[in-house]
Amino acid sequence: MTASVIIIANPFEPVASRSVHAIVAGVTVGELLLDCGIDPDRWADGPEIRINGNVVAAEIFAVRVIGEDEIISIIRWPLGGGGGGGGGKNPLSTILTIAVLVASIYLGPVAAVAMGFAEAGTAAAMATAAIAMVGSVLVNTVIPAPKPSMPSLNWGGSGSTPAPSPTYSLQAQGNQARLGQPIPVIYGRHMIYPDLAAEPYQDYVNGEQFLYQLHVIGQGEYAIEQVRIEDTPITSFEEVQTEIVPPGRSVTLFPTEVVSAPEVAGQELVAPNLVQAGDDGYIGPFAANPVDTMANALAVDIIFPRGLYYANDSGTLTTRTAQWQIETCPIDSDGIAIGGWSVLASETYSAASNTAIRMSYRYPVAAGRYEVRSRRLDNKDTDARAGHEVRWGALRAILTDRPDFGAVTLLAVKMRATDNLSQRSSRLINCIVTRKLPIWSATTGWSQPQPTRSIAWAFADACKADYGAKLADSRISLRTLAVLEAVWLSRGDTFDGVFDSNMSVWEAFTRIARCGRAIPIQQGGIIRVIRDQPQTIPVAMFGPRNIVKGSFKIKYVMPGDDTADAVTVEYFSSRTWKPDEVTAKLADSSGDNPAKVNLFGCTAKEHAQREGLYIAANNRYRRRLITFRTELEGMIPTYGDLVAITHDMPRWGQGGEVIGCQGDVLVLSEPLVCVDGATHYLALRRRDGGLAGPFRVQAVPGEATLVRVLDPLTVTPYTGGSEERTYFSFGPGQAWAQTARIIAIRPRAEQVEISAVAEDSRVHIN
Structure with missing residues (x-):
């Protein structure tokens, strides 16, 4: 029995900020809060609890039991503070911690059982602590970090609990029939x-x-x-x-359309001299083949467990003989006889051996469904010196239908x-x-399947295949994949993974792309792959002239005591074919507080090390989140694109319009502030929203709004009044603008809200 817990991190945006978790029903609200680390003394001042929409008073938290299928909402209202000098608490941080702990309450005990710990209670506590730790230390921006390691859980799955993966679960390794699994x-x-x-x-x-x-x-x-x-x-x-x-x-090695009757399991064929009164001596009948199948041959195993012999006084063995009979009767799908019994075979066997004898007999029959019975025809020698026992070892049917x-x-x-x-x-x-996949070329199209470890063509197969998204080529950005394939090939990045459990196709896309430091997106009905890699030319420029007034915000994600200073990457090693791990840390990090992630599809230590360094650098250097609104030109960039942002609040360059152009001298709408001894640059916005430059410029002495362009201009500034004038961004050295990577684009009526993260070249250290 389960219930749902909804964590609302921002009550002013309840839909966008919510996360949903499942917990075991039957616990009280107080027990839930205690498991989340909230002391009873703080319940009255803690988050608001609603069950099925009704507020639950703090006084009854200890006795209010959460029932099956009930919906519990946890809302943390901002009550002041923010982590500054006033000593207040950050409500967003608190509620996110609750979300992590609620998830660990549900996952922890399941993880513990599959890990094989002897004491379930201790194991559950250990698993819960590990999941909570992993959930609260990493900051991810452009490309999300891989999911925390949960080796005890099957990766993916929906509905009922899936069977453990025979590949990735050490306890389940071995050949098995995973009925109902993909x-x-x-x-x-x-x-x-x-x-x-x-x-x-x-x-x-x-x-x-x-x-x-x-x-x-x-x-x-x-x-x-x-x-x-x-x-x-x-x-x-x-x-x-x-x-x-x-x-x-x-x-061709052997018949595969064979089924065995489980009821036949070594029963002894009773000899006529030992048959009880009123018994006909038959063993059976047993159905040989299941409903809706047709058998054209039947196979019977006969076993003499003690051999066939009689031990003479001299120590020699005398031959003994056994006789038995096999009979069949055709039946319908309900198991009702549709004919009479007929003798399939009568067999005789003689031997003088005191070791076990096992034999198989195969008999052709007319196609149909049958039940089979057997009996012994000769009397059994019951002398202690004799081995004269006959057993029916197995019954098999060879089916006509080829699966x-x-x-x-x-x-x-x-x-x-x-x-x-x-x-x-x-x-x-x-x-x-090694999987064989077709490889796409812009000139020759798809090739014949060939062995490959490519990330690109694994992604394309997941898009196209019947077990994947079943998309046509026109729905896949194949040219982008071909370009990225060259990048991944040069780096030695591969995807070596086994999908053997249920999951959404988008989850499969994400896992494949993440092994190449990329993420899938859907744009205009086309599936694209965006890789986080160095970009030098921004695709768009935003400044005071095209950022909606009052919409510009910067959020600084400050590190804390629990911030990870290293990343431990779990991967499946191709050397040992077992889980392995490597810890990556930046040069000046102690590595005392690593976060653990699992890079599904990675089988090389060097690959895992590179991705660990990337995640660690991303966690340290991408901590300035930028949000602003603009008009429809906000639709020009896409996820992961590099843009240039100019704004006077954080002193990211100076911006304005070009209002005049006289040869190599530009007249600007704003007076400029120059830095002595520095080289200054100016970038211009093209008519299509793209960026031209930056160009080296020099201030005109005595004129604060005039600059002389030292490099050849690649665009002619527009200074008229029938459309927007050309925007500029100006500053010394690299400070002419702040580059940022787009992480979200949201239409807002006639405006577009853009979320980005300030770019730092140190993220791309490998």
Whole structure:
């Protein structure tokens, strides 16, 4: 039973600032607040609590039980203060901390159980503390940091709890039938424990036992580098045969359309001399094949667990013989007989052996559904010196219908039982594979599938595939992906990940792009990928002339005691094929307070180190958040674009209009303040909103509004009155404007609100 908790960080923007969490119902409001670290003495002055829209008085927090499906709203009203000299509390910081802790209350116990801790209570506390710590130390701007590590939880999933990933969950590693779970999609190079595609079965040939397993490697086509049992190549086992089956092909190593009747499990066939009065001696009947299937052959295993023999006084063994009969009856989908019983086979076997004997018999039948029974025909020698016991080991049906596995790659494995193989090792088959994907070129289009670890073409496949977004090429910015592919290839950035749990397609997009320091966006119905990389030319310029008066705001995110000074990146190492981690810190950081993140799809230490340094630099240097409103020219930039901002409040250059142009001398609307000995620059806004320059300029002595342009102008300033004049931005050195990266664009009636973060070149240290 669960309930929903809504955290409202800003009561004046309840929709935009809310976050929703799930908690276990049955706890009181007071218990919830205690778990969030709020002392009972502060409940009266704490956040406002509403349940189903009704305010709950602080006096009943301790007894008000949260019921199933109830909605709890936690609202922190600003009561003064702000962290300044007055000693007040920051209400936004407090409510965000509550949000982190509420999330940890729900996730912590689940994490603890899957981690395998012996004491659930202690483990839950440890997991809760770790999640709360991770949630409160990193500041992210342009490209969000990867999600905090939760190794005990399956990455993704909706509805009921998904099965653990056999790839990323160490406790779940092994071959298993994950019924109802998605068929894995693998990108790049990875080690996987392939799922079972059909029910394994076994039979006996010449007294030797064989096990047959059919595995599904994943959707699409793969280059198989190695097949192993645990860490040993499968070629080291002479008793094992394998077959790789590409999409659209059929398995030839063994029949795959085989089902076993679970009811048959070694029952003894009772001899006529031991049958009880009134018993007909038959074992069964048992249905051989399920409803809506047709079998054209039946297989029966017969076992002599003690062998067949009689021990003479001399110590030699005398032959003994056993006889039995197999009968079948056709049945319909309701299990009702539609015909009479007929003898399928009568068998006789003789031997003089005191070791177990196992045999398999296969009989063709007319296509249909059958039930099968068996009985022994000869009397049993009950002498203690005799081994004369017959058991029915298994019943299998070979079906007529060939299963359609779809466009997947299969692995068929046939094992002969020997001392080299155990039951456990037979379920530890793994493969190292590389996904084959088509590669796009602007000149030749799509190629044939080829092995690749590319981030770009993994992203494109997720967009196009039936298991992805099913988008046409026209809905994907393929040219941008081709450009980024060259960047990622030169850096050695790859995506090596396994999607084997339910998740939204946008979540998959985000994980793939994040491995390349990028983020997906949808613009005009087109899926684009924006990478956070150095940009030198702003796409637009904003200043006092085109920023709405009174809308310019700067928020400084100040570091605190819990601010991370390093980043520990968890990744799945391609050296050990197990989770690993590396801690990245800036040169002047102690690294005593690292934040932990998980970079899904990263398998190289060097790649993880680069991304850790980027996250750490982003956390330190991008802490000035800028918000302002402008007119429709605010639609010119897009997410991640570099813009130039001029404003006198933070002294980011000087701005105004060009009101005259006389050769290389510009007449400006505002008097300029120059710095002695410095080189001054002036940038101009183009008619399309873009930026021209900056150009080196020199003040005209005695004229505060005149400057002489020292570099050739690439744009002719407009100084008339029929349209907006050309805007300028002026200042010494790099101080002519502040560059910023766009992180949000929101239409507001006839205006556009832009949110940006002040750019710092030190973020792009690698």
